Amino acid sequence: MRRARAEILSTRRLGAYTTLTLVAPEIAERAKPGQFVAVAMPKGREFILRRHFAVHQASRRGGWAGTLEFVVDASGPGTGWLANARAHETLDVIGPLGRPFAYPKKLTNCVLVAEGRGAATIYFLAQELLARHKRVDMVIGAPDMESVFKPIEAKRLSQTVAVMTADGSLGGRGGVLDALPEALERAKAEVLYAAAPSQTLRSIAELCVARRIPAQVAVEERMGCGYGLCHSCVVPVARKDGSGFDQLRACVDGPVMNPARVLWDRWLSEAPKVLPTPPGGVPVVRDWPGTGEGAWRA
């Protein structure tokens, strides 16, 4: 993990998103798919915390060596400011942060699911999987055509791609869940990766549990720091031995997690947020085949 004053090399509007390319060799060198960066807000603003962005591209070789790219989905003051940042301005960036996706040692057929800006992290992952000779199939979803991030890129990276939009303006009408079962069949999926809003991830997790497909998902939780100082970003994760659960920090123990061990109800339930521990205790979650420590490689 490094801290850099990184110059913005270029910015680009892409549908609903803005991509920022930074000159940040020390971070780019180390960044892996699933990891993120923490970007400081400018001084003098009333919004003070860093904002967090998944690494979309980290170039170690070629003309772009030393550059780092991330994708901004402008939804509030922080992302709005970043989306309007200009080339040659500098950003205070810390990264790469968090645990990256791990690659399967033996299994080959990978289905990658992305919703909205989740595609940024998923395409980076796809590249690395391809470099490891895995088969990649994708399911990409978004509310509308504008919000489907780089559909051409998805095509380029995968054997098959299913694009789904809620309004049907691109690909099929519906969400990623509507296309996922078929994609799993088609690809003879052995492993699943996903980056999506947490309610979607929860449904994906259920599917994976039902079908016993080992999976890794990139979660998001509000972060106070991004490097483990504050315990803001916790996700309840069942212990392997069934002795209960731990509130693990998404920023250091995540953002990539095993969805089978995340206690989704506890994490995402709307109300009451203050859940009693169920009388029966926390569910015991054992590893599925292929999901034990030994099955993955960093």
Added chain:
Amino acid sequence: MRRARAEILSTRRLGAYTTLTLVAPEIAERAKPGQFVAVAMPKGREFILRRHFAVHQASRRGGWAGTLEFVVDASGPGTGWLANARAHETLDVIGPLGRPFAYPKKLTNCVLVAEGRGAATIYFLAQELLARHKRVDMVIGAPDMESVFKPIEAKRLSQTVAVMTADGSLGGRGGVLDALPEALERAKAEVLYAAAPSQTLRSIAELCVARRIPAQVAVEERMGCGYGLCHSCVVPVARKDGSGFDQLRACVDGPVMNPARVLWDRWLSEAPKVLPTPPGGVPVVRDWPGTGEGAWRA
């Protein structure tokens, strides 16, 4: 007083200052020398109050009709932001605010004193005095050459100009007070106007009282609003009848004030700031010759 979303027509670096020219016809039409505008800060900043600037130029006729100019001396976050604003951005401006300088009905020889950015308001005043066929002489001071605002303009507007800098880099070495007595002689001063930091104004006031020269000065006090709502900006001013003093709001009862009636000690004393009323009561200040209500014209 009007509120406008005013476009910045142009900005210009001038030595230590930046001048901003706005398109604000409704304000420009009404603005008189001594008045000021209140400029809103951009949303989302941690500094929230409006900033206040004396009107430097308000063009009612000709190619610049409807434009308003003010001068920014960047010294903190608000002025720093404004000094870096660019053409075509818009500002939320309220003005013109406050009581302007009044012009003498009969007296003719006016000496105008400005220190630093005070020149902005003084040059505007000089134009209007010239239009009323008064004689104008000036004393202009600043810490250094960079901070002497538009010395050429001063020459253009006055019979004689004394320029003083603390470091002697332009004109004489010293402050405006060092040059003022001579200037008063030379100009056969009948009336004095000044815009300067308050400690300088206080010394000028003493000189005017000693020489019985009617005077008007533009004061500055920290403002919460700029239009009379909050009573932040008060200056202690002696009542004419000797019955005591009033805390008058610089934003509505000023910024132009009669320096002979300002209780400078009470206003500017460093410590203790909490002054008891002197046992003898407040000084009785009667009008000097030529300073009564009847002697001035708006």
Added chain:
Amino acid sequence: MAGVKRSLAVDVGGLRMVTPVLIASGCAGTGKELAGLVDQHRIGAIVSRTITVASRKGAPTPRIAETASGLVWETGLQNPGMDAFVAEELPRLARTQTPVVVSIGGGSLEEYVRLTSALQGRPEVAAIEINLSLPDDEMDRPILGTHADRVSEIAGAVARSSLVPVFAKIPGGCDDVAGLAAAAVRSGATGVTLCGSPPALAVDAVRLRAELGAVAGWLSGPALKPLTLRAVFEVARALPGTPILASGGVRTGVDAVECLLAGAWAVQVGTATLIDPAAPVEVAQQIARYLKSKNVASPSDVRSRLRVPAATAPTQEARR
């Protein structure tokens, strides 16, 4: 619900206003300044600066200092005294057609009673707000309203001699807001304003001095909003049905709605009015838009509608 008839009008314990947005005490001028800057018919009410028995010159300048998203202020309650106020400022304020709430402040029970009497029978007075953040001359304490017994005594006395609604403005920075509010309401106050500015200080490190002429001051502005929301929330839960005016950090319609959701009946806009004199009207318009988006008829329909777990004190839950 398509044909729902929407109105911003509220009746806060007898104080009837066309919108649930007031200008806070000390931020509305003296009656003539707002003309031309805002449509005064669309302001719920104006709270006067705090009036005392005798006139006050107020604090030395500087009287304000900016802080992060806030300001520290101390005007020293400059005001012309109650007689001059009633003779000159009150009629001028009333001429704006906006209901006038008169803020009163004293150092003793007697002063509060005299102030209340001076306002009786004046049709221009729509309500009284009791500023309890003054030093207590009788008990020799720095802030009168931090003690429930004094709040009771003073709110009770004012309420007994007043024919108009009486709101006790609980000082900011008190740990037992609900207890102080209860003291006020139980002794007769119509409702409470939550809260006054909490005690604060701004320092000029370069000159080794306090920023303010008065040295210490009071915090206002957006920085305060989370404290205001909490105070409103606690009092609304402890004293359901009590009219609450929220004050502290309200700048936008969303801020105002947050206060209503937490339990306020109306909001006061102070610092934001200094920055944008049209703020009180814009806040009301934004509340109207919110009501429309939620398809409800009136500000009271969202009051205290914050969804919370059924259980008890939130602090406690969180800590289990």
Added chain:
Amino acid sequence: MAGVKRSLAVDVGGLRMVTPVLIASGCAGTGKELAGLVDQHRIGAIVSRTITVASRKGAPTPRIAETASGLVWETGLQNPGMDAFVAEELPRLARTQTPVVVSIGGGSLEEYVRLTSALQGRPEVAAIEINLSLPDDEMDRPILGTHADRVSEIAGAVARSSLVPVFAKIPGGCDDVAGLAAAAVRSGATGVTLCGSPPALAVDAVRLRAELGAVAGWLSGPALKPLTLRAVFEVARALPGTPILASGGVRTGVDAVECLLAGAWAVQVGTATLIDPAAPVEVAQQIARYLKSKNVASPSDVRSRLRVPAATAPTQEARR
């Protein structure tokens, strides 16, 4: 004074630090996170997250919400419990070579005593900070430290059984800070931390919900600085000679110097560390530059050096 030997080192009631800048409780991780982000030898001390007798899962998420120049937080004091802390986290914190102040929190006198005992004889513990912002299980009050009698009792008991300096962290948002501080110090605490985060609330108007999973929370960040300065100022005047650690809104060296001028002996940096992990070191460097500009040798030379009028309580003066 050209040859003045300047040092940032301070001794705060026996807590010796290379700089007068600590990382505040709950903002320093668990011992391994700061490595690589900041030079830990140049941090005065680290205050641990608050440790309780039993382990705590903490509050549901979201645990933070941004507000104007601040944030509302409620972690629910997630921590592994005192035994696991002493066994694992404490040695890891100590390995950073930064002095460790352990923050302890309980709901009863007994819990505080047990926590203190568990820390005795551990050379890694440079000092104890008593978090008094927890609910009082014995007296059934929402916040334990708002009552002077409880502060006395608990600070006294902890101090009696502790061999290291003890600082009582007075809850934020209390009206009688000086009284609470006096209660702590008179019953044996070495000094006080002023203050904890005050109770706050953040609301999501669109979803009609509290922003935090725990509903209510606590305010931190730059928004707080004027309240912190006031608390420090009041306590330093009321209890001269009492070691004070300022906490709340310190982000820059200038903020820190302001606290020192108001009467603090050292400052804690919480929220600013989350945003910029190097902040505690940069704050110290900026303090050093300030000392140089004023040509003084040590942070203690500017302590309480705010120039104020000779008279009494500032509030009162301003109001005359």
